[in-house]
Amino acid sequence: MKIAFVHPDAEGREEEIQQKLYPKNQLWGADLLQDAGHEVHPIQTKVQTFSSKLGHWLNKLTGQRLADFHIEFQVFFKAGDADMVYAPSGHFLLLPLLRRLGLFRPKLVTWFFRLPESKAWWTPRNLRFSRYVLNGFDGLLCLTQKTASDFRERTNDVPVESIPWYADPSIFVPEEGKGSGDYFLAVGKTRRDYPTLLEACARVDAKFRIIAPKEVSKGVEIPENVLFIETSSDPPDAAISYPELREWYAGAKAVLIPLSGDPDDTSGYTSLLEAIQMGKPIIMTRSGCLDVDLERWGIGQYVPPQDSQAWVEALEGWIKGSWCASYLDSDTSPSRIFSSENFLFRLNRSLSNISGDKLI
Numbered sequence: 001m002k003i004a005f006v007h008p009d010a011e012g013r014e015e016e017i018q019q020k021l022y023p024k025n026q027l028w029g030a031d032l033l034q035d036a037g038h039e040v041h042p043i044q045t046k047v048q049t050f051s052s053k054l055g056h057w058l059n060k061l062t063g064q065r066l067a068d069f070h071i072e073f074q075v076f077f078k079a080g081d082a083d084m085v086y087a088p089s090g091h092f093l094l095l096p097l098l099r100r101l102g103l104f105r106p107k108l109v110t111w112f113f114r115l116p117e118s119k120a121w122w123t124p125r126n127l128r129f130s131r132y133v134l135n136g137f138d139g140l141l142c143l144t145q146k147t148a149s150d151f152r153e154r155t156n157d158v159p160v161e162s163i164p165w166y167a168d169p170s171i172f173v174p175e176e177g178k179g180s181g182d183y184f185l186a187v188g189k190t191r192r193d194y195p196t197l198l199e200a201c202a203r204v205d206a207k208f209r210i211i212a213p214k215e216v217s218k219g220v221e222i223p224e225n226v227l228f229i230e231t232s233s234d235p236p237d238a239a240i241s242y243p244e245l246r247e248w249y250a251g252a253k254a255v256l257i258p259l260s261g262d263p264d265d266t267s268g269y270t271s272l273l274e275a276i277q278m279g280k281p282i283i284m285t286r287s288g289c290l291d292v293d294l295e296r297w298g299i300g301q302y303v304p305p306q307d308s309q310a311w312v313e314a315l316e317g318w319i320k321g322s323w324c325a326s327y328l329d330s331d332t333s334p335s336r337i338f339s340s341e342n343f344l345f346r347l348n349r350s351l352s353n354i355s356g357d358k359l360i
Contacts, residue, residue: 001357002039004079004106005030006087008071011046021242023168025273025340028088028111032344033351041082045074045090065124067093082106084138084355093128096136107138107355113266114289115150134158139354141347143266146289150264159354163346164291165269166338167277171242172249174279181251183207184283184315186258187274189231191267193285193306195220197258200311206319208256209248211240249278254300254318254325259287261305266290276334281325283314297334299325 007028016022024031034040045052055070062069071090076098079085084107085095098104116126127133131154134140140160142148148162184206186197194216201208202223211229222228231239240248249255255275257268265288272292275282282300294300301323303310317323327335336342 001351001355002081002083003030003033003041003351004075004082004085005040005042006045006071006075006079006085007042007089008045008068009089011042011044020168020171023171023242025166025168025343029343029347030086032340033086033348036344036348040086043074043078045071047074049074051077062124067091067128069094076104079106083357084109084351086351087111091128093133096128096133098136099138100132100136108136109139109141109351109354110137111141111143112147112151113143114147114264115154129154131155139350141350143269144289144291146264147266159350161346161350162291163350164338164342165273166340166343167270167273169277169340172246172274172277174277175250181253183209183227183252184254184256185209185211185248185252186256186271187211187245187248188257188268188271189213189216191260191262191265192216193258193260194218196306196308197256197311198223198226199308200315201226203308203312204315204319206253206315209252211245211248245274246278249274249280252280254281254283257282257284258311259285259305261285261287263287264289273338276327276338279327279335281318283311283318292334299327299334 010026013022017024030040051073052070055073058069068091072092072094075085075095087110092110095104095108099108116129134155135158137158140151140158142151142160142162143165145162148160152160189212192212194210194212195218198217198220206225208226210226211231214230229239255271257271259268267288268284269290272282272290282294284294284300284302285305286302287305294302301314303314327333
């Protein structure tokens with residue numbers, strides 16, 4: 001199958017990926033599909049052409065609320081001979097409409113991570129989530145079963161599947177026999193509840209390292225036992241390299257993921273997968289719709305949202321050894337569920353079913 005791959009966030013990072021300076025899971029399986037025998041051709045969207053300039057002008061005119069027109073124009077003109085457009089990123093409005101009208105030949109598949117906040121479908125920002133537009137896609141992929149269920153309710157006969165993601169195993173490689181360091185580690189920026197965690201840190205006799213934009217602390221004073229590494233909001237990997245981040249994971253007692261408590265959110269997913277790949281214990285806010293059960297799997301502990309005392313008790317419990325984590329290797333273990341092999345199997349099967357081709 002000939003696949004046109006659309007992912008502006010990964011454009012220009014090919015050399016970094018080869019040097020293991022940027023995680024290849026951010027290619028969302030394009031490299032795995034290529035290795036599996038598909039023809040995968042990246043479409044460059046960060047170009048200076050008339051159609052790109054027109055698209056940027058439309059983006060500006062609409063306040064970036066309708067779609068990424070500059071991306072859609074590049075896909076329309078460059079993907080005509082592909083069997084399928086596979087787009088992990090990019091906000092599409094025109095392409096699914098053209099697909100419905102029979103004016104765009106390649107099948108169109110994209111990822112969605114959650115439904116937007118509840119507003120009328122006809123508002124500019126939510127128009128691309130309307131049933132009529134979503135029905136123009138040939139397939140929708142989601143990270144969680146909850147998100148997939150939400151989008152099934154928004155579509156008619158469009159295949160919607162949830163596929164567990166993974167962390168790059170070539171970067172996040174656990175070291176056998178290396179003991180934990182003397183600190184707890186928290187990494188991430190989206191919908192985090194760092195004020196609650198910082199309150200708990202101030203009350204626990206331990207060292208902490210946090211990598212996040214400073215504004216997420218929301219004015220809460222950083223305790224002396226917290227090493228706060230400030231990163232930019234975009235990109236999130238500006239303050240520390242991925243090889244350094246891997247070393248910090250390796251040396252951590254446990255990984256902390258403080259979240260806002262939004263039941264429909266998928267925030268914290270990347271940190272969670274990196275911690276699982278590194279075989280680290282996890283303390284995490286019970287939040288979002290991630291398909292994980294830390295306590296049943298025996299790899300971590302949950303705390304309620306906005307509860308600093310619960311964080312204190314979980315942290316002190318880990319320090320005193322009253323609970324521990326154990327990664328057992330089985331077909332149903334998190335390290336198998338959230339693996340590149342499982343991701344490729346599920347993705348390849350889904351795209352092959354959508355295209356009508358035989359599974360490679």
